[in-house]
């Protein structure tokens with residue numbers, strides 16, 4: 407008897423484009439939500455667009471957080487209960503969105519994702535990525551009910567945030583390879599649709615790299631569409647596997663070793679160069695990944711990330727411990743192998 411079943415949760419409304427922020431309340435009223443909106447944001451995004459969001463609602467409440475952590479999630483839940491929030495509006499980068507995403511699950515209310523930077527593919531995903539001590543949790547959470555991505559705001563954001571988003575997408579190449587490897591070696595469930603969508607998203611972004619240029623609003627358009635598509639791949643998979651492999655473990659480890667270091671997307675991009683080398687060797691496609699990152703203006707070296715060579719090696723040799731996710735790092739890469747891979751690829 408066929409007894410497989412699955413839920414795929416996706417947003418109902420996705421608005422992308424010039425000045426769509428002004429359509430936020432219209433997108434919300436389409437969702438038949440009730441109650442008081444609670445804006446979950448961080449200081450800079452609040453300054454940039456907080457008033458424009460608040461102006462669209464009656465009696466909105468605001469909570470400002472400074473990091474993605476379980477404490478921040480608790481704070482949002484507390485404020486949400488205090489003000490009787492009917493739904494959350496997450497305004498900001500990945501940290502504000504992840505925090506709101508997880509809090510909305512506990513508050514049992516929906517949330518709307520309003521990214522102010524095209525810097526990560528958690529804009530749409532049904533996962534929340536929260537560090538805790540020596541580990542990082544990729545927590546299942548409902549995806550946003552709607553996404554409102556205003557390309558004017560995204561294009562005005564510092565350019566490195568957009569190149570970080572590009573790198574987060576390019577890292578899908580190695581994430582999918584790690585997922586396929588785990589499927590072959592560890593019988594991890596693999597979704598052909600999700601894997602293909604994730605890979606195609608990376609290919610399309612690289613194929614459109616000519617239109618990704620500083621100062622062009624069209625760049626924000628191209629990148630945010632890829633971020634949405636990658637988030638959908640995660641929702642189809644029901645895990646972050648299609649967009650997070652060994653290169654993400656490397657980045658999560660860097661976050662522990664160098665708190666407040668480089669941007670998430672930039673770290674996973676550099677990680678991808680090395681893990682692609684580990685997958686396919688000297689003649690493999692690591693040069694294509696490096697060149698694509700370089701063309702878009704994302705870092706390709708330890709120096710570009712502002713970290714030491716030693717930190718890169720420490721992160722590479724310990725990244726496999728961060729979570730139970732089988733990747734090309736297996737049960738650990740030796741120091742010699744890590745130095746060889748990072749040196750050959752020019753990362754150190």
Ligand SMILES: NC(=O)C1=CN([C@@H]2O[C@H](COP(=O)(O)OP(=O)(O)OC[C@H]3O[C@@H](n4cnc5c(N)ncnc54)[C@H](O)[C@@H]3O)[C@@H](O)[C@H]2O)C=CC1
Pocket residue numbers: 448449450451454474498499500501502504522523525526527528529531532533534535559560562563564567570574640646669670671
């Ligand atoms: N849940 C998921 O599926 C995913 C989660 N993530 C998570 O997202 C986080 C990374 O997201 P980021 O956006 O890189 O970090 P972030 O949220 O810390 O934002 C980076 C910086 O950009 C600032 N910023 C945002 N919009 C701005 C604007 N328009 N102008 C000026 N400054 C602006 C923020 O205030 C912050 O200082 C990580 O914690 C990562 O693990 C990343 C990918 C997927």
Ligand SMILES: O=C(CO)COP(=O)(O)O
Pocket residue numbers: 527528533534535536543544574646649650654655
């Ligand atoms: O960053 C992500 C995908 O780009 C989410 O991945 P994690 O589950 O590793 O946090």
Ligand SMILES: [Zn+2]
Pocket residue numbers: 526527574649650654670671674
């Ligand atoms: Zn990522």
